Amino acid sequence: xxxxxxxxxxxxxxxxxxxxxxxxxxxxxxxxxxxxxxxxxxxxxxxxxxxxxxxxxxxxxxxxxxxxxxxxxxxxxxxxxxxxxxxxxxxxxxxxxxxxxxxxxxxxxxxxxxxxxxxxxxxxxxxxxxxxxxxxxxxxxxxxxxxxxxxxxxxxxxxxxxxxxxxxxxxxxxxxxxxxxxxxxxxxxxxxxxxxxxxxxxxxxxxxxxxxxxxxxx
Numbered sequence: 001x002x003x004x005x006x007x008x009x010x011x012x013x014x015x016x017x018x019x020x021x022x023x024x025x026x027x028x029x030x031x032x033x034x035x036x037x038x039x040x041x042x043x044x045x046x047x048x049x050x051x052x053x054x055x056x057x058x059x060x061x062x063x064x065x066x067x068x069x070x071x072x073x074x075x076x077x078x079x080x081x082x083x084x085x086x087x088x089x090x091x092x093x094x095x096x097x098x099x100x101x102x103x104x105x106x107x108x109x110x111x112x113x114x115x116x117x118x119x120x121x122x123x124x125x126x127x128x129x130x131x132x133x134x135x136x137x138x139x140x141x142x143x144x145x146x147x148x149x150x151x152x153x154x155x156x157x158x159x160x161x162x163x164x165x166x167x168x169x170x171x172x173x174x175x176x177x178x179x180x181x182x183x184x185x186x187x188x189x190x191x192x193x194x195x196x197x198x199x200x201x202x203x204x205x206x207x208x209x210x211x212x213x214x215x216x217x218x
Contacts, residue, residue, distance in 0.1 A: 012098035012130065014089045015041040015049070017058055018114060020107030020136035024215075031096055035085040039063050041105060051075060053092050054085035086118055090127045100131040107136050123163050123210055141212045150200045150213045157214040158200060160190030165207030173200030180205060 013029040015038030032047050036054030040063060041047075052059070052067060053075045068074065077088060086106060093101050103122060108114035122132045123143040134141040142148050143163070150158060150173075160169055162183040171178045175194040183190050190209070202211050 009100040009131070010097050012093040012096070012101040013047065014086065014093065014101060014103045015039065015045070015047070016086055016089075016103060016106035016118070018106050018108040018111065020105045021045065022104055022135040023138045024135065024140070026102065026104070026135070029102075031093065031098060033089045033092055034059075035089040038085075038089075038105065039067060045104070051092060051096075053077070053089045055079045055081060084114075084117055084121060087121045090121065090130055090132060093130045094127070098130045101127075101133070103132060103134045105136060106134070119210060120163070123208055125164075125208075139212050139214045141210055144202060144204045144209050144211045145207075146204060148202045148204075148211050150195070150202065150211070151198060152195055152200075152213060152215060153198060154194075154196055155216040156195040157212075157216070158193045158195060158202070159212045159214075160193070160202060161210045161212070162187060162190070163208050163210055167207035167209050168205040169209065170203040170205065171201065173197050183209070 011027060011029045012031040012033060013026060015034045017037035021041060026045065032049045034042060034049045034052045036056060037058040039049060039052055039059050042049045049067060049072050051073045055077050056064060057079055075092060106118045122134050158174060162185050167183045168180055169178045169183055170180050173195060175196050
């Protein structure tokens, strides 16, 4: 039993369409949401979906029918909507009390517009309450507004990409350290740094940055 005052995360996994299923094992979630065709990922990841959100333009109808038979809830939106399925799924996660959310996949295959939109949605201030992070292939990506501790191995790649505001960064445990350094939007200075130990930290003193950790292939 947790001690009084302990904070317990309510973990949500959101399955998205496109490529990039994670190579890392997912922790056991409290809630699983499929964003439209993300429903097709569930079986391969050994997950049971609680909710499917979207306009159902890319998910196979037989998969939806099977989900309904299994008691999965559907949240249907019109095709002429003003938000992506991932955006709507993150909103749904918030309504269901998620405090940490792992977005799976969403690399987009040939849809670079989806990749760019997904990055922006995950970094958006409106979703800060659900604690989003993005797991795609061998990478984990966090929108960081404060301190992020990264665990991995020496030689792993860490990239820091400024996305909002006047980003000022300090790091430890990286080959090329930053000490309260400004990274303006569009700067590539933070790309392809390397871990020199099993742990690194990224401190964002102001603004918002996407921090990507890519495990070195063994």
